[in-house]
Amino acid sequence: MDKFVERQEALKLLNAPTPEERLANLAIVLGSEKEKPEVKPQFANNHIHTIYSFSPYSPTAAIYCARDEGLETAGIMDHDSIAGAVEFRKAGKIAGIGTTCGMECRASLDGTRMAGRKLNNPDQAGIAYMAIHSVPDSGFAKLQEVFGPLREKRNERNRKMTANINALMESKGITLDFDKDVLPISQYANGGSVTERHLLCALSEKIIARAGKEKCAEFVEEQLGIKLSEKQKGQLSDPQNPHFVYDLLGVMKAELVEKIYVPATEECISFKDLVKLADEAGAILCYPYLGDITDSVTGDKKAAKFEDEFLDDLFEMLKEEGVHGVTYMPARNTKEQMTRLQNLCREYGMTEISGEDVNSSRQSMICTQLEDPQFKHLVDATWKLIEREKVSE
Structure with a gap:
């Protein structure tokens, strides 16, 4: 059977209506496997969306696809929700894949030195996308409780x-x-x-x-x-x-x-409240660097200028507000942008986390740039997140 057709047939089972069906089907699919995928330990991806925000993949299907492409680890990252994390974690155990769980949201910059600025949100100034990484199981319910009314x-x-x-x-x-x-x-x-x-x-x-x-x-x-x-x-x-x-x-x-577009207001948590919430959930709050865009890797963002002109000031603000990490996508930016960003992360003691924003069936789970020695530490960082979450279980 053609590899693509085989994968599509598996995805029908792994996108079944309920988590229980999906997980049971994963065990069946893997059990009938004639040949295991080639393992590619030089890669990692901590920004995989699922059907709990927008994606062709259930949490179980996302684990299967990550493994199928050779990943030994996978990270969930849905918008305003971490509802898929329990299933994602269970699927990872069935598939022998290390998992790290997180979610992304938008936060109001009011009250910070970046108030009113256009940062990493192409659609609205004064609002920043933020990534809550490495959430232990004990933090899932708290995040769902807080973001439930915001989803409404x-x-x-x-x-x-x-x-x-x-x-x-x-x-x-x-x-x-x-x-x-x-x-x-x-x-x-x-x-x-x-x-x-x-x-x-x-x-x-x-x-x-x-x-x-x-x-x-x-x-x-x-x-x-x-x-x-x-x-x-x-x-x-x-x-x-x-x-x-x-x-x-x-x-x-x-x-x-x-x-x-209608501007987001009441659904955006305040920056200070988000910092506090991430700490309470035992997570690592990260700023997702976008950088000035020339050619969008996902094909749905126009060329535009974002935070590069005032990146130093942004790092000052992140440090002031208690943000502990920066997440970025090496495939999206130039080598010069990446070098500057990494230098600032080290200067300010920020955890560096990578992930390619997967929400389309056309995208690969793998970022080939991670083979570059400049980004090798991002794979090591992923394993540290996984171990961190295991300790907290």
């Missing part, structure tokens, strides 16, 4: 953005119903979050149904007025493209978010 607040904004999508699309014969089209493709009922990607995924499915895969590229350019690159045209003109909806979603995210 986020859905109030999601409904407004759905209305904005409809204002843009009704003339094209497309409308979204948040309760019927968006919520069912999320894990909101099970403690997960609903993100902009869910809205745009639901929209992408509607576009595909309206235009058909053969005419999708034509519809996007002629009806929506979005200029596609030759690569995008090729992807969105191929009915056999297995990543079709994710490729269309990437285009929608890059081109439409600024038109439909």
